[in-house]
Amino acid sequence: MKIISLHYPLTAGELEDAEPTTIAIGHFDGVHRGHQNVILTAVESARDSGAKAAVMTFHPHPKEVLGHSAGQYVSALTPLADKLECFERLGVDIVFVVQFDLAFAAVSPSMFVHDILRPLQVGRVVVGFDFAFGAKGAGNASVMRELCEPQAIEVSVIEPFLLDGEKVSSTRIRAMLAEGKPQVAAELIGAPYAVRGTVVQGEGRGRTIGYPTANVQPSASYVVPKIGVYAIRAEVDGQLYDAVLNIGVKPTFHEHLPEPVFEAHLFDFHESLYGKTVTLRLIAFLRAERKFESIDALIAQIKADAEEARSILISN
Incomplete structure (x- = not known):
């Protein structure tokens, strides 16, 4: 082309x-x-x-x-x-x-x-x-x-082009992403909504609690979906991996971050991702981001999120 x-x-x-x-x-x-x-x-x-x-x-x-x-x-x-x-x-x-x-x-x-x-x-x-x-x-x-x-x-x-009697439009897709409805957005687009970026150095906290994450810096100014946790598929070097993604400001550890960060935990992936390009494909919204009273409570919730994500991705 x-x-x-x-x-x-x-x-x-x-x-x-x-x-x-x-x-x-x-x-x-x-x-x-x-x-x-x-x-x-x-x-x-x-x-x-x-x-x-x-x-x-x-x-x-x-x-x-x-x-x-x-x-x-x-x-x-x-x-x-x-x-x-x-x-x-x-x-x-x-x-x-x-x-x-x-x-x-x-x-x-x-x-x-x-x-x-x-x-x-x-x-x-x-x-x-x-x-x-x-x-x-x-x-x-x-x-x-x-x-x-x-x-x-x-x-x-x-x-x-109509879907469910309504016109397919970029405005409608943006609205679905803002409401945490990536499945509907995917129907309108014809594929999961995706954000591409480079893995950069994060705070390293995920590794210390048993859930290492890739801190993905978007390569451009993408529409940011509803803040929260998602079941996703992450593409790395042409391969797809099931994963769970948090889009948010990490309220358990920070009073305020200037903008949401994208942190993905790839299941059964043990290689270094630093400097690599990763594409995050949103499959399902799991829950809103919230502040936890303790690290143990956060770890328990991350485990539950990962299990729910695995279950959803098996059938998608």
């Missing part, structure tokens, strides 16, 4: 390798089942026409640049690196990563089509039903169709 970074206005160098494409356009945070439907439609259409299958996405998120107070994106379901991996698994040939800055934010819908899509030799555009583009979101799917028709660019608009 080829990854091409674009900046507005496009330069001759950015266009020198342009070739006919069918392109899915969107931010695609979460790359959930609705997004997958849009992208796979583009991939299948490209295969039928002999064009390259492409995705155009934007980085950073527009809300980070424009500073909208409502729902500022300080976190992502799928940071860019994870998103690119998802696109590749879906069969995408080319990803255009458009730098979203103030210059691009001022591009009108007409300029978007004339200055970006046409020079990139886009033959067909695939977007979701709620797609918005152009300065202040002035364009929608209907506007895209109107502007593209004179340029002989076809436009396909994909209807919402």
Whole structure:
């Protein structure tokens, strides 16, 4: 898969390798089942026409640049690196990563089509039903169709993907994670919600009480699920291990931590993890984090959590 970074206005160098494409356009945070439907439609259409299958996405998120107070994106379901991996698994040939800055934010819908899509030799555009583009979101799917028709660019608009009668959306996934419902989030995404990071030196306390943990420093600003304990699968060097994960501020030992930490205890794993990349895949929420009155009480609860996690993971 080829990854091409674009900046507005496009330069001759950015266009020198342009070739006919069918392109899915969107931010695609979460790359959930609705997004997958849009992208796979583009991939299948490209295969039928002999064009390259492409995705155009934007980085950073527009809300980070424009500073909208409502729902500022300080976190992502799928940071860019994870998103690119998802696109590749879906069969995408080319990803255009458009730098979203103030210059691009001022591009009108007409300029978007004339200055970006046409020079990139886009033959067909695939977007979701709620797609918005152009300065202040002035364009929608209907506007895209109107502007593209004179340029002989076809436009396909994909209807919402429904699950249990409700639209699958990134907002809904975020809500499920905040409520401690990773199973529902997984249904919406099509896979367990995952956080990737590097194992760093922690306080070493877990080893002294018989439950060594990997302190995972997320590689990007991920959405943090509900604070608490989870049954998970941890991926290390391409292998999956059943594990229990605590996301929290460790109230038994600290009055206050500035942000939650991710500590995973991998079952039947005895190698050093320091410096390794680990992907934490959330399977089930076990309980909320709480403060214990003694170390013995904490150890007893950790043992119970581990047993419950093992039981859940056997059937998942």
